[in-house]
Every structure is written in structure tokens, then in C-alpha cells.
Amino acid sequence: MVLISEDNIATSQAIAAELKENILAGKYQPGARLVQDELAEEFRASRSPIREALRMLEADGLVTIKSHSGAWITELDFAEFEELYQIRERVEPLMLRLSIPHLTTKLIKELEATLEKLNEATTVQQFLKLDREFHLLTYEGAATSYLGDIVQRMWNTTQPYRRRYSQILEREHFTSAHLEHTLLMNAIKRADLDDAERILFGHIRRTRLELKDIKE
Amino acid sequence: MVLISEDNIATSQAIAAELKENILAGKYQPGARLVQDELAEEFRASRSPIREALRMLEADGLVTIKSHSGAWITELDFAEFEELYQIRERVEPLMLRLSIPHLTTKLIKELEATLEKLNEATTVQQFLKLDREFHLLTYEGAATSYLGDIVQRMWNTTQPYRRRYSQILEREHFTSAHLEHTLLMNAIKRADLDDAERILFGHIRRTRLELKDIKE
């Protein structure tokens, strides 16, 4: 009798998962080449599951495949980065709206704990990690099948760039973020859907514009 | 000297493209099983490119793969269908906004021609085909790298269901659509971004709600 249906994961999926971790952790630079043979050796597998894993990561937006040529860590120019933020502005408020009514008290406590740690973060590293954790937690209540994928994908592909750009952000940015996070938390606790949407929209939009300023 | 860089397409890509056409044309019912061996025979290829093609279609949302089990034409329950429409409401107005400023006069003429044909459509088949054509054309000016994929993906996966549900829509629905399309066309010609966004949002939303009514 099997209690937990462990869904016998294929090795291609395991490889994809591990590669994904590595990429998100910043092991590879955007634009870095991924050679099938090298990966095969690294993961002690043949090239077949590697190829499949690369296709999966392509679907996640982490890797870009060019036929007969190779695979690279996805690289964004600033226009693409900006585009992704514009999509986030539209899409994440919807996800938040769908999530809030189903947030359990346990999740809300978790959220508050994360927010507290986020406010005490001293390094940019910590800030980014906890910021991601906080926002994705606010979406936890949304039982979606597509929206969640889209949102995750955008957080994934923009990850290396958030890291890169955040280094040069002014202190002001972080205090604004801090205030907005607190407002968002309150709106969530009040279950005020419209207000929460509006705050989140503004939060993402402001970040986009500040990053754009840096670029110019 | 090669003038058109024909980007030597791998057979896996060709297979993916053809399969995609078939699926969108309704050759397979949602939920239909896709067996690798059968497809391999049909396309006179081995299973390797078939597997890759299936992964690509999975990324397009057209196919759902379950490990060690098989691939099926993606099937949506009504909740998922509704979710996709809610995403469309948020995302397509953005795409329209990014598109309008770059629409050439040639494209606008094409749009008007399509709209005219759309208004004269007599069968549901024709209506669906031209409706898709019209809307996707309005986005043609947007030079996006991600948004376009997302939007296309949603039109793709909901295609069989639009076909199914449209059969039972009231005449009223089509007259509303007709009016909204005309308003949209005018807003586009005026390059009135806000108005265009609003009309499109309402258009998608109304469709979603009418389809929901049918279901109940």
C-alpha cells in the first residue's frame, strides 16, 4: 500500500529541477552556454534526459534553445525586462485577488513572520530572497492552474536581473518597498481586494520605473 | 549567398508545427491520447523527434504530459477556462496598448477588411475564425517577446472550447460582439489607448460571463 503517491519522477525531471535550482541560485550567468555532453557528464546520465530537461526549462523561460546550435541561459535586454514587469503589473494583482479569500490564518501568520524578517534584512541578498518569498506566499491561496505558472515563470526569468540591478538601487527604494509591503499586508488582513490590487500594482510599477531611471 | 536565413528547421519542430495545426483544427478531441509510436508512424519519424515535439506543444499548453504514462490533448474544465479568460482580460488590453502606436496604415486597412468580413459571417465556424484573426491582428504592432506568446497560448488552449460553447450562444451575444468590435476599431483608428483598453476588457469580460451563464 502506497500512502503518498510519490509520482515516480523521471530522471529528466530530476535533472530539470536541479538545473533550475542552479540557475536561480546564479550558478550560471545569463547568456552562458549549456553543452549537452557536459551536462550529461555532470549528471551522470545520457544526453536524452538532458535534452528533455532543457526543453522543460525552455518552457519555464530559463533556457533558450536554438535549433542545431545549442542552449543558453535566457538573457534579457532591458526592453524585455520592462515588458515582463508590465505583464506582472497586470497579472499579479489578479492572482492576489484570487488568493486572498482562501488564505488560511496559518498562512497569514507565516506572511507576517516573513514580512518581519524582510524588514530586518540587512543585505541585498537577504532582501531579494525574502521579497520573493513574501510575494509568492501572498499568492498561495489562489488555486490556479495557469496563472501560477505564468507568475512563477516571470519571477524566474527576471531573478538574475533583480539581483544585478538591486545592487545599485538607492536606499529610498527599500524604504518605499518597506512601506508598500506593510500596506499590502494590512489590506490582505482586511481582505480588501480592491485596495490590495491597487497597492500591488503600484508596488510593481514603481519598481519598474525606478529601475528604468537607473538605466538612463 | 543565402538571402532568407531559412533557419534550418529541425524535423521535431516541423512535427510540432503540423501537430499544432491539427489540434487547433480540431482533429483531436480534448482529452484524446497521443501515443508516441502512432505519431512516429504517422510522421514517418522515430520517437525521438516526436517526444521533443510533444514537449514543445506542452510548452504551448496544447498537450499535457504525465511521466511514465503518456500525453493527452489538454483538457480544460470550466474553472480553468474561466481562469484563462480572466487572465486575458488583464493581459490583452496591455498588448493592445503596446500595439496601437505601431500599427501601420496597411495593417489598419487589413483590420477593417477583416472586420467587414466578420460582420458578414453567417456560420459560427466563420465567426470564430475571423474573430481570432481580427483580435490577433490588432496586436500585430506590439513588438513583444513574451506577451505575444502568453496571449497566443491562451487563444490556442481555449480554441476547442470556444468552438464548443459558441454553438449554444444566443443571437444577442453576436450582436454585442459586433458592436464592441466596431467600437474597438474606432478607438484604434483614433489611437485612443485608454478607450481601446476599456472596450477590450469589457468585451472579454462580457463573453466570459455569458459563457458562465450558459453553464448554469
Next chain:
DNA sequence: TTAGGTTCGATTGCATCCAATCACAACAAA
């Protein structure tokens, strides 16, 4: 009858080998 276990055919997943393609360097011609 029904719940649980077992077997077996069908199908997917992976490894290996060979073919196709590309990128780059070396060379030739203007």
C-alpha cells in the same frame, strides 16, 4: 460479491550509435 494482490502486454524513458549541421579558421581571390 468485493477488496487486495499478481501477472503481463503496452507504452514510455533512457543509453548508445550514427548522421546532419553549424561555427570557425585557414585559405584564395579581388
Next chain:
DNA sequence: TTTGTTGTGATTGGATGCAATCGAACCTAA
């Protein structure tokens, strides 16, 4: 120099064979 051509090594793409896995029918025992 610059442009075009040709070869060659590295790498990806595809075919094939075998192993792993699933699920459904069949059996067994209560």
C-alpha cells in the same frame, strides 16, 4: 585589407534497442 569559399572539428538531431513503469485484466481469499 576585405570578401568569399572550403574544409574540419565540435555539437546537436535522430534512429534504434533495451530497461523501467504503468494499468488493466485476471486471479485469490475472505
